[in-house]
């Protein structure tokens with residue numbers, strides 16, 4: 364195998380990118396990061412290694428961090444990463460590069476792809492129109508062609524992140540938030556005991572348990588229960604794949620949640636089975 368693409372995806376955006384890339388590159392395999400963690404499979408074998416994942420709290424998602432911490436890349440020589448995002452700045456490439464430095468290697472190429480947001484808790488979340496989704500898809504497909512070219516030629520490439528939304532015109536406040544938000548995502552959010560709940564619209568169908576990538580959700584009869592001792596990957600698959608929009612996020616002191624008022628998002632080409640298969644042995 365020339366290339367292995369390790370991917371993580373909550374609602375299909377990153378899965379779509381990883382799959383399209385695989386189709387464009389020869390001799391390439393896709394490995395779900397969730398499955399690799401479950402199987403304790405951290406030794407890379409291919410010459411080229413890619414990581415494709417969503418932006419979570421301006422940085423890499425929790426399972427990607429877990430994978431990076433344990434991986435052994437002695438056998439591999441060219442590395443690229445693709446972060447999909449809803450639109451803010453992305454601060455995760457140095458995190459990946461620092462891990463690779465331990466092996467005297469580096470992140471050769473980093474790409475950012477703007478896609479629809481799957482985070483309806485935010486006040487700024489708007490259901491994307493069909494026109495918006497179509498234009499994002501064309502933009503993504505063009506970006507994938509650029510990524511294909513860079514990888515085939517083993518070029519060094521670093522995405523210009525000038526388009527990412529920052530938080531305020533105040534440079535100091537931006538600097539503070541761009542440090543604080545990744546910290547909240549990796550350290551504070553996993554500690555929050557009551558993050559999700561199912562409201563009265565829940566029918567007990569079990570879809571949330573099926574797609575839950577950290578296996579935090581277990582059905583207790585007709586009721587989903589978020590297990591206290593399991594770390595949530597914050598993939599939001601449960602929230603977005605629930606057919607009845609019954610899953611909500613509690614408001615916190617530091618952030619009001621708008622999930623009861625907002626819609627949900629799924630990539631049109633990702634069925635719940637494709638999300639769930641990331642954890643299949």
Ligand SMILES: Cc1cc2nc3c(=O)[nH]c(=O)nc-3n(C[C@H](O)[C@H](O)[C@H](O)COP(=O)(O)O)c2cc1C
Pocket residue numbers: 371372373374375376377378416417418419420421422447448449450451452478479480481482597598599630
């Ligand atoms: C918990 C969480 C945090 C997120 N944080 C950000 C963020 O900081 N910046 C951003 O641009 N998008 C953010 N998003 C949106 C996703 O990065 C974006 O929709 C991504 O393409 C989803 O990919 P997926 O479908 O592969 O999971 C966040 C989504 C979730 C669920």
Ligand code: SF4
Pocket residue numbers: 561564565566567568569570571572585586587604605606607608609610
């Ligand atoms: S997916 Fe929604 S309706 Fe089905 S069990 Fe989970 S919360 Fe209830």
Ligand code: SF4
Pocket residue numbers: 571574575576577578579580589594595596597598599600601602
């Ligand atoms: S509880 Fe929901 S957000 Fe957390 S890992 Fe499971 S599906 Fe993802």
